[in-house]
Amino acid sequence: MANLSSEITVGPAALSPLTQAPPHVPEALIFDFDYFNAPELAHEPHRNALILHDKAPPIFWSRRNGGHWIVTRAAPALAMLQRPDLFPSDPRYNPGARTPRTLPNLSDPPEHTEYRRILNKWFAPGAMAAMEPEIRALAIELIEELRPRGESEFLRDIAKQFPIVIFLRLVGAPLEDREMLCVWAERAVRAPERAERDAVGRDMLAYVRKLFDERRRNPGPDLLSRLLAATIDGRSLTQAELDGIGLLLFLGGLDTVASVLTFTMAYLATHPADYARLVADRGLIGRALEELLRVHGVGTIERGVKEEVTFEGVDFKPGERVSFMLGLYGMDIPEIDDPLTVDLDREISRHLIFGAGPHRCLGSHLARVEIRVFLEEWCARIPHFGIAPGKQVRTMGGIVWSPVDMPLVWPQ
Numbered sequence: 001m002a003n004l005s006s007e008i009t010v011g012p013a014a015l016s017p018l019t020q021a022p023p024h025v026p027e028a029l030i031f032d033f034d035y036f037n038a039p040e041l042a043h044e045p046h047r048n049a050l051i052l053h054d055k056a057p058p059i060f061w062s063r064r065n066g067g068h069w070i071v072t073r074a075a076p077a078l079a080m081l082q083r084p085d086l087f088p089s090d091p092r093y094n095p096g097a098r099t100p101r102t103l104p105n106l107s108d109p110p111e112h113t114e115y116r117r118i119l120n121k122w123f124a125p126g127a128m129a130a131m132e133p134e135i136r137a138l139a140i141e142l143i144e145e146l147r148p149r150g151e152s153e154f155l156r157d158i159a160k161q162f163p164i165v166i167f168l169r170l171v172g173a174p175l176e177d178r179e180m181l182c183v184w185a186e187r188a189v190r191a192p193e194r195a196e197r198d199a200v201g202r203d204m205l206a207y208v209r210k211l212f213d214e215r216r217r218n219p220g221p222d223l224l225s226r227l228l229a230a231t232i233d234g235r236s237l238t239q240a241e242l243d244g245i246g247l248l249l250f251l252g253g254l255d256t257v258a259s260v261l262t263f264t265m266a267y268l269a270t271h272p273a274d275y276a277r278l279v280a281d282r283g284l285i286g287r288a289l290e291e292l293l294r295v296h297g298v299g300t301i302e303r304g305v306k307e308e309v310t311f312e313g314v315d316f317k318p319g320e321r322v323s324f325m326l327g328l329y330g331m332d333i334p335e336i337d338d339p340l341t342v343d344l345d346r347e348i349s350r351h352l353i354f355g356a357g358p359h360r361c362l363g364s365h366l367a368r369v370e371i372r373v374f375l376e377e378w379c380a381r382i383p384h385f386g387i388a389p390g391k392q393v394r395t396m397g398g399i400v401w402s403p404v405d406m407p408l409v410w411p412q
């Protein structure tokens, strides 16, 4: 059990320039937080960024990164994410939406409901349980390759490889593409310049189209072949829809899993008593998983404002951008006693790391299997490990909070 609120440490970072707040935003609701480069995000962001709970209003306007709303508390975030009619994802209203348009995340009901109908069964718990043996074999392979070395840069050696290989297998793509996809996935979410993020999106789009073309010629039992055969109201999906879904299937599950897994491992590396419990009783890993996820949210997701509305006491105007910092919400769930404490025995551990409302993460069951199975196999093979002496885990903010690197050591 460990408390996240102890000791605040921050590092330097270059902030994006200030812009002017719109005239309708009252001075009391302006708080300039740079969700890419704030120093609070450069080290232990799940602890350091909690200053927003003390210093900023629950919903505030930041003049950084072009100017936008940021929601810091779980309760208003949950209420807003459940109202896509007011706070839509569709790029027509959502200025934060990336191009090329990914789907289903950048659509709203009822269009969105149709996409989810097609996709849900491929990511349902039963389908993911069927993938577990393959995921376990991959986890064992990666860990066994490293184990004799006694050290690893975990993010590079494991966290980034693991979800990419699983994804390539899911869509039946060649494993030798993994290095290239690793680089793209990172730039697509981490480049502070939107133009660069969009450029990577176009490279990835060309890659996805190539995969779809191959499946058209040689259909198989893979997900992309099934998407080519899927229909909405009797019609096939358009090329733009296939592009958008294919792109998100790549982007959605790479960096997110890598980051959550690395943050979770960083926690265990620095809390040996909790780690020893998991090693002694690997059955506890499945039960403690939600608690470990709760405090390691990583995404910052965005919505637009469709029309003028007052919600949660704040006046929103059409076309404004609203950012939800999901990494903050796990420490702010009203139903959880003492939410700053990580308690592996907690019976119910609710969180918003997979979002909320209609867009709740399609890949959440896959992500859970990946992280649980990896931890089970790591505990079985490496009973003691820690951060390399003299090193600390540097982190970055942005669309996905992430460690920059994580040097680990263990006795051989």
Ligand code: HEM
Binding pocket: 089, 103, 104, 105, 106, 116, 248, 249, 250, 252, 253, 254, 256, 257, 260, 297, 298, 299, 301, 302, 326, 353, 354, 355, 356, 358, 359, 360, 361, 362, 363, 364, 366, 367
């Ligand atoms: C721990 C890992 C993961 C985290 C933290 C995560 C987080 C999220 C979040 C917060 C959303 C909501 C986006 C929004 O509301 O705008 C989302 C949606 C989505 N995620 Fe994940 N995700 C993870 C893993 C995965 C995996 C493994 C996949 C597999 C492909 C995936 C695919 C998707 C898709 C397709 C959506 C869009 C759902 C929709 O719009 O209906 N995610 N994810």
